[in-house]
Amino acid sequence: MSAGGQSQAMFFRARAARQAGDVGLRRTLQKARPLFVGKRAKGIAGLAADGLGFGALRTACADIRRRVVDDLDVWLEIFEERARATGAEVLWARDGAEIRRHVLDIAARHGVTKAVKSKSMLSEEAGLNEALADAGIRPVETDLGEYIVQLAGEAPSHIIAPAVHKTIHEVEALFAAEHGRPLQARSSADIPAMAREAREVLRQHFLSADMGISGANFLIAETGSAALVTNEGNGRMVTTLPSVHVVITGIEKIVPTLEDFASLMRLLPRSATGQTISNYVSLLTGTRGAGDGEGPEKTVFILVDNGRAALAGSDFADMLRCIRCGACMNHCPVYFSLGGHAYGWVYPGPMGSVLTPLYTGIENALDLPHASTGCNQCGVVCPVEIPLPALMHRLREVQVERRLRPLAERLGLGAWGWLARRPTLYRLVVRLAARYLRWLADDSGRIRVFGLAPGWSAGRDLVPPSGPTFLERYAARKKD
Numbered sequence: 332m333s334a335g336g337q338s339q340a341m342f343f344r345a346r347a348a349r350q351a352g353d354v355g356l357r358r359t360l361q362k363a364r365p366l367f368v369g370k371r372a373k374g375i376a377g378l379a380a381d382g383l384g385f386g387a388l389r390t391a392c393a394d395i396r397r398r399v400v401d402d403l404d405v406w407l408e409i410f411e412e413r414a415r416a417t418g419a420e421v422l423w424a425r426d427g428a429e430i431r432r433h434v435l436d437i438a439a440r441h442g443v444t445k446a447v448k449s450k451s452m453l454s455e456e457a458g459l460n461e462a463l464a465d466a467g468i469r470p471v472e473t474d475l476g477e478y479i480v481q482l483a484g485e486a487p488s489h490i491i492a493p494a495v496h497k498t499i500h501e502v503e504a505l506f507a508a509e510h511g512r513p514l515q516a517r518s519s520a521d522i523p524a525m526a527r528e529a530r531e532v533l534r535q536h537f538l539s540a541d542m543g544i545s546g547a548n549f550l551i552a553e554t555g556s557a558a559l560v561t562n563e564g565n566g567r568m569v570t571t572l573p574s575v576h577v578v579i580t581g582i583e584k585i586v587p588t589l590e591d592f593a594s595l596m597r598l599l600p601r602s603a604t605g606q607t608i609s610n611y612v613s614l615l616t617g618t619r620g621a622g623d624g625e626g627p628e629k630t631v632f633i634l635v636d637n638g639r640a641a642l643a644g645s646d647f648a649d650m651l652r653c654i655r656c657g658a659c660m661n662h663c664p665v666y667f668s669l670g671g672h673a674y675g676w677v678y679p680g681p682m683g684s685v686l687t688p689l690y691t692g693i694e695n696a697l698d699l700p701h702a703s704t705g706c707n708q709c710g711v712v713c714p715v716e717i718p719l720p721a722l723m724h725r726l727r728e729v730q731v732e733r734r735l736r737p738l739a740e741r742l743g744l745g746a747w748g749w750l751a752r753r754p755t756l757y758r759l760v761v762r763l764a765a766r767y768l769r770w771l772a773d774d775s776g777r778i779r780v781f782g783l784a785p786g787w788s789a790g791r792d793l794v795p796p797s798g799p800t801f802l803e804r805y806a807a808r809k810k811d
């Protein structure tokens with residue numbers, strides 16, 4: 332886990348303020364949001380046409396994931412045994428430092444100078460690209476979105492659309508600089524040509540790389556395989572062309588059987604991109620056998636804890652069911668107002684607001700569980716029934732229990748609690764406060780700047796309370 336990631340997550344408010352002020356970014360994000368939402372809605376509606384109910388399928392998928400999380404150690408042992416039987420090596424990593432050490436050891440043993448990568452968020456958790464570059468190994472991201480953000484020197488801003496924050500003109504400037512050609516005027520009609528250009532450059536990297544590094548959407552315990560789900564052919568190139576393939580994935584990604592995997596696949600692509608099935612669904616098992624035309628000579632699984640084992644059996648175990656579909660962020664008004672970089676670590680949106688504090692330390696990401704409007708859209712769309720708003724509430728409770736909230740907030744809530752236990756005094760104070768707020772209003776009937784909440788009232792007017800207080804109305808109704 333990168334220390335930089337921890338410190339970045341601490342500065343959510345500052346990052347959020349900067350991102351919210353970036354009009355171009357907001358325009359780009361606002362254009363993308365209806366596409367994600369509309370495609371998912373269509374995909375889910377298609378389930379009904381197939382004679383399936385989203386609710387029943389969602390419960391079945393959540394149950395599969397619950398079964399795994401309840402007996403994680405058992406399924407991991409089965410996976411390890413089956414994967415070894417297919418000729419793969421299985422290594423375990425407690426944290427980012429162990430991931431880096433394993434990958435660099437493997438690279439040194441095989442004389443690796445270039446590594447092509449696809450779909451590995453764990454390598455983001457570990458800061459692996461920096462470690463590879465420091466060791467003289469060139470890491471090349473090959474998902475189109477990841478390739479774009481790597482050229483920009485940025486982190487992904489979305490888990491399934493890493494460059495969703497970039498305009499076509501920004502991408503054109505990056506391609507012109509990297510590919511050594513003059514800048515061209517571009518419109519959305521040029522997107523296929525730009526994708527083809529990137530593909531041609533990446534093809535040379537696939538052919539010259541000594542190592543492929545990928546993540547896995549799922550690990551199948553019964554066959555010892557990794558399942559990789561992508562929409563670009565790069566995942567297959569990364570996992571089959573280089574002589575060494577390293578799969579880096581979290582221990583929670585396991586599913587018991589191929590049938591369970593098939594069930595989850597009915598919801599994963601639909602929730603992510605609205606597709607019935609992704610373009611490429613690969614089951615990667617063992618190494619290249621005699622007579623196989625392709626495949627790596629060496630396959631290594633690095634199964635990573637990095638804070639996951641501690642969640643099993645805790646109040647936050649539900650989060651281990653996550654299948655990284657991105658639906659929660661696609662429906663989140665906070666995410667689409669700020670973009671993923673505001674969240675400061677690998678996972679943005681509602682799932683990041685829960686995962687980042689749990690993986691980097693609750694005290695290192697105090698604002699993230701508060702980055703929510705409480706609308707519960709994330710909880711409604713999650714295909715594995717993760718109660719994201721409830722988990723954010725629980726994280727807020729833990730902050731209070733561990734006295735991590737700012738002193739002013741603790742004093743304020745303490746004073747309110749003291750007052751609320753004294754109803755007569757409470758009624759009097761509320762009446763006086765309501766009159767004071769009415770007195771603060773200007774000629775337009777609004778409060779422009781409210782001293783006790785300057786940050787909140789700097790961007791919006793406050794409407795003063797009108798008429799009797801709630802308690803006064805309640806008392807009057809009781810008399811009637």
Ligand code: SF4
Pocket residue numbers: 652653654655656657658659660682709712713714715717719
């Ligand atoms: S929390 Fe749910 S909706 Fe969000 S990425 Fe994970 S599985 Fe998808």
